[in-house]
Amino acid sequence: EVYLLESGGGLVQPGGSQRLSCVASGFTVSNYAMSWVRQAPGKGLEWVSTISGASYTYYTDSVRGRFTVSRDNSKNTLYLQMNSLRAEDTAIYYCAKDTNIKCCYAMDVWGQGTTVTVSS
């Protein structure tokens, strides 16, 4: 069965750091681009970042320089390292599998999401 399971969410203070993980099952993450998408409370979905199969990385402007997407092929796991967190980063974070090894085509498998709350 193909699925994704996120973890690592929680409450973090402004300016703090958090690392999200996304374990993949049923496919090999290095064979596909993998993405993070978030939804802030009361808002729509927003693309955050993608790492291609060749490890090229892409970010939305609001997180570039603060967030880092990476992958551990041996653990078949995707990560999102989030630094200098702001209140506006509060959201449910979803990881998703792209249908192509290159960025940014359809995302056909999604996790259930993990919630990050940035607050003092």
Added chain:
Amino acid sequence: QSVLTQPPSASGTPGQRVTISCSGSSCNIGGNLVFWYQHLPGAAPRLLIYNNDQRPSGVPDRFSGSKSGTSASLAISGLRSEDEADYYCVAWDDCLKGRMFGGGTKLTVL
């Protein structure tokens, strides 16, 4: 404010056909593929349409996508109560160098 513009809401009665529009520019829809996702509260988003008008396996043929110039549309025919959800269009933007989501359309089945 997203570069892909969707109506914030749409509605229809069971059995009706509804259409959700997505307006962009030459930077995004005009030169790139369009994708559509369905999102129910508390659930994972679901891919509905890829490559402008293709349906993944498992998506009913009641859902269809189209693209013309710098706009795209999602049509849902034979509306059912379980179609009540938020719908998003997505496209790569060559000018902003990013993947853009539309603002989303909340579909209500009356």
